[in-house]
Structure formats: structure tokens, C-alpha cells
Amino acid sequence: MSPLNIGVVGTGIFARDGHLPVFQDHPDKFKVVAAFNSTKSKALDFAKLAEFPEEKVFDDMDSLINDKDVDYVDVLLPAQFNLDAVKKCVAAGKPVQIEKPIAANMKQARELVEVAESTDLPIAISENWSFLQAINVAREHLPRIGEVVGFQHNSTGPFVLNNKYMATSWRQHPEHIGGFLSDGGVHQLALVTALVGEIESISALTSQVREASGDDDIVFSTLKIRNSKCIGSFSYGSAFGATDKWIYLKIYGVNGSIMIELNNKAAPIVRVKVGSDAEHSGEEEVYNVKEDKSFGIYEEFTNFHDAVAKKDKSLLISSPRAAFHHLACVAAFIESSAKKGDHVEVERY
Ligand SMILES: NC(=O)c1ccc[n+]([C@@H]2O[C@H](COP(=O)([O-])OP(=O)(O)OC[C@H]3O[C@@H](n4cnc5c(N)ncnc54)[C@H](OP(=O)(O)O)[C@@H]3O)[C@@H](O)[C@H]2O)c1
Known part of the structure; x- marks a missing residue:
């Protein structure tokens, strides 16, 4: 398995304490190469921790998503922002994994499943359980x-x-x-x-x-x-x-x-x-x-890596449809x- 380049959107507590340690423990699969955070200073701190250059801290989500070095996007935002992030990734042709819950309400969750099922791109929910x-x-x-x-x-x-x-x-x-x-x-x-x-x-x-x-x-x-x-x-x-x-x-x-x-x-x-x-x-x-x-995060990203590397979204275990049911x-x-x-x-x- 060769590593895929990850762009992180939302460099808060869980990006730092939950996702990053997994990426750093498994450099054969994961390499964090870029980040965006609404408070930029936190993304700059994250870049130091993740050991990628400051130039790869973007001022907006679109620039990160469209960066040619980013193979897929890892989104860790409050749930009300998930739908917008997924739409942007699909428009840019980038696979994306978003944190749970799938959305802030059922209307958004329905639209998100619709968007995810309208594309061949792997789109997954970070449901480590x-x-x-x-x-x-x-x-x-x-x-x-x-x-x-x-x-x-x-x-x-x-x-x-x-x-x-x-x-x-x-x-x-x-x-x-x-x-x-x-x-x-x-x-x-x-x-x-x-x-x-x-x-x-x-x-x-x-x-x-x-x-x-x-x-x-x-x-x-x-x-x-x-x-x-x-x-x-x-x-x-x-x-x-x-x-x-x-x-x-x-x-x-x-x-x-x-x-x-x-x-x-x-x-x-x-x-x-x-x-x-x-x-x-x-x-x-x-x-x-x-x-x-x-506690399941390594396995969830390994599953996502597989689906992205093989360009086969049917491999995904934590689908938007499953997360729709949970919400x-x-x-x-x-x-x-x-x-x-x-x-x-x-x-x-
Ligand atoms: N699977 C799990 O066990 C688990 C555990 C914890 C969290 N999570 C998930 O991880 C995600 C992040 O949670 P967290 O605990 O890391 O929270 P956090 O530290 O507050 O991080 C939230 C992130 O969202 C950004 N954000 C907040 N309000 C925003 C707004 N109005 N516009 C744009 N960005 C905004 C924050 O940016 P600023 O830095 O600028 O505020 C920050 O980057 C959530 O989806 C949460 O459900 C999952």
C-alpha cells in the first residue's frame, strides 16, 4: 500500500488528538500534506505537528480541495458544514471522509446521501465504532x-x-x-x-x-x-x-x-x-x-484508503446511507x- 496524500479541513481537537496520531503511526498509508482551518493560527500549529510546510496551510476550503497534491479530504467540522464540504469535494472530483454525525438535521442528511450516491467518488463517514x-x-x-x-x-x-x-x-x-x-x-x-x-x-x-x-x-x-x-x-x-x-x-x-x-x-x-x-x-x-x-479510527481510514486507491466506493463500510440511519x-x-x-x-x- 503506498501512502495517499490527505488534506485536513478543520484542525480542532479531534484532528490533532484523534486523526493525526493515526496518520503519523502509519506512514505507509497516510501522509498529511495540507490543512485549512477557519482560525488560521490553529492550522499553522497543526502543520508543525504534522510536519508539512506552512505554504500548504490554505486560506479557504476550496483552495485545499482543489490542490493537486491532495488525494482526498478529511473533514472534521461541526455537522452543519458537512453537506457543503461534500458538495465542494464532489464538484472538484475529490474523495472525502467527513466526521459523524452525517449532518445537523435529516433534511441535510438526505441531501448528503443523494449527493454521495450520485457519484462514483468514495464518500464516507468517520464512524469509528x-x-x-x-x-x-x-x-x-x-x-x-x-x-x-x-x-x-x-x-x-x-x-x-x-x-x-x-x-x-x-x-x-x-x-x-x-x-x-x-x-x-x-x-x-x-x-x-x-x-x-x-x-x-x-x-x-x-x-x-x-x-x-x-x-x-x-x-x-x-x-x-x-x-x-x-x-x-x-x-x-x-x-x-x-x-x-x-x-x-x-x-x-x-x-x-x-x-x-x-x-x-x-x-x-x-x-x-x-x-x-x-x-x-x-x-x-x-x-x-x-x-x-x-478505537476504530485506524481501521476506518484503512477502509477509506482501500476504496480511494482502488477507485471502488463499494468497498466502503461506513457509508452515508448507514450514517443517515443512525441520525x-x-x-x-x-x-x-x-x-x-x-x-x-x-x-x-
Ligand atoms: N469519532 C469521534 O469519536 C469524534 C470525537 C470528537 C469529535 N469528533 C468529530 O470531529 C469534528 C470536530 O470536533 P472537535 O471535537 O475537534 O471540535 P473542535 O475542536 O471545536 O473543532 C471544530 C473545527 O470546526 C471549525 N469550526 C467551528 N465552527 C465553525 C464555523 N462556524 N465555521 C467554520 N469552521 C468552524 C473549528 O474552527 P476554529 O478552530 O476556527 O474554531 C475547528 O476547526 C466534529 O465533527 C465531531 O463530531 C468525532
Whole structure:
């Protein structure tokens, strides 16, 4: 694999702490060659860290996208800017990967999928949770537990006062629907839907616990899976008082169950029990999973690199269509809660 040249748009916290370390750890695949940031000084700092010349810090997004040295564009902006960035990249014939959530609202998300599906260019969403090894391990064992009829997902934790992300003004005054429910909740929905399937309808209550969250920050819900009798629950929020960070997905089949524990992200645990009833239950099998230290980011960019290098967008795992579904679930949480928990259909593309 030879390295592809990357132009980074939006050199904020996650570009520096999330994407850049992966690019620098894998020079065989990735080379950052240019950047644009609305506050230029931050892009100049980023250029130093990424070790490319200051001349490749551009004053506007168009110049970066059209730069002949840039093979593809990595966009890390608040979600309301994703659609515009993707349109510009498509117009310039440049592959682009944008951070999650796909867009700030469903109208933009729909248009973004339309644009992405109108071109042969690879266009992907940086949804690192779609690339977790824990999902792959659980998926291997899924056929052993028979028909999946239920699930329980929980991702709850304490409010973190010194959360570096909380200090960003676009999160404090979110234009993206549901604030933290879409910012972080789409990761959880990527995990759940990867293993139990697409969600058809939702009944939810959401609420805002912390003023600093800028919008609702917890959700408790029940869900129905499309084309299946599988039902389950989904709880999300890190806005509580002192409590353990508790992230798990339990999947119930008619012939057993699978539990994914993600409390320790570096070392998830997958537990499998096979058997048709309490009297015919095998021993619990415990699989200790090793995640890459980037928690899926390395794998997401490797997948994107493949699609760009081979000019084959069908290789992409984290498609705009998949991310549309994740955001549509958040929209359904909000709609259902506004209707006092009525069951609502999840918008389909
Ligand atoms: N996958 C994950 O686990 C994960 C984790 C964290 C973040 N993310 C995603 O990464 C992206 C960046 O998040 P971050 O935490 O790095 O936030 P951040 O540090 O605030 O960076 C946001 C970037 O967007 C720019 N920006 C903000 N408002 C803008 C505006 N009105 N016009 C133009 N540019 C604007 C900022 O430019 P200035 O520097 O000029 O303000 C900065 O470059 C988001 O899409 C977020 O969802 C993903």
C-alpha cells in the first residue's frame, strides 16, 4: 500500500488528538500534506505537528480541495458544514471522509446521501465504532444463538466537568439535532444496528440534565427492529452524578445470548452463552478483544484508503446511507419524546 496524500479541513481537537496520531503511526498509508482551518493560527500549529510546510496551510476550503497534491479530504467540522464540504469535494472530483454525525438535521442528511450516491467518488463517514473488533467477534458468534429476539443497550456514565469537548462553543450551542444525543449517540447506534439490524420504530423519552450540554443529554427508549420480531431497549447519556461508566450491548437469541462489554475501550469483553433454555446452557465463553489504540479510527481510514486507491466506493463500510440511519434514530428519539413517548417510525432513505 503506498501512502495517499490527505488534506485536513478543520484542525480542532479531534484532528490533532484523534486523526493525526493515526496518520503519523502509519506512514505507509497516510501522509498529511495540507490543512485549512477557519482560525488560521490553529492550522499553522497543526502543520508543525504534522510536519508539512506552512505554504500548504490554505486560506479557504476550496483552495485545499482543489490542490493537486491532495488525494482526498478529511473533514472534521461541526455537522452543519458537512453537506457543503461534500458538495465542494464532489464538484472538484475529490474523495472525502467527513466526521459523524452525517449532518445537523435529516433534511441535510438526505441531501448528503443523494449527493454521495450520485457519484462514483468514495464518500464516507468517520464512524469509528463501525470498525470495532468487538463487533467482528460478536458477529462471528451470532449464528450460534439462533433467532435474535431481544437486546438491551446501555451507555451511561458520570458528567465529566473537565471534558475537553464540552468547552467547544458549537457543542454548547448545537445546531445539530439532539446535541450530545447525536454527537455521541450515533456511535452507540452504529454498534447496535451493526449487530441487530436496522431500527423500524422507537418510543423514547429524552431530557436535559446538564445546562452545559446545550440540549437534551439523556435518552431512555424501546425499539423495534425492521423485518424482525426483535425488540429491545437503548439508554444513553453521560450527564449523571458519580457512577460507573457502563457500556454494554446484550443480545438475546432463542438459543443463547451474547454480551459485549465496552467499559474498558482498550480491552472489550465478549461473553457468549449457547443453549436453548436454563436446563441446556453451555458454559459461558469469554473472549478478550484487543482493540487498536485508535478505537476504530485506524481501521476506518484503512477502509477509506482501500476504496480511494482502488477507485471502488463499494468497498466502503461506513457509508452515508448507514450514517443517515443512525441520525434518523436520534431524530426519532426527539420526535417520540415530544409526543410524550408515542411510538414513531424511523425515517428511511
Ligand atoms: N469519532 C469521534 O469519536 C469524534 C470525537 C470528537 C469529535 N469528533 C468529530 O470531529 C469534528 C470536530 O470536533 P472537535 O471535537 O475537534 O471540535 P473542535 O475542536 O471545536 O473543532 C471544530 C473545527 O470546526 C471549525 N469550526 C467551528 N465552527 C465553525 C464555523 N462556524 N465555521 C467554520 N469552521 C468552524 C473549528 O474552527 P476554529 O478552530 O476556527 O474554531 C475547528 O476547526 C466534529 O465533527 C465531531 O463530531 C468525532
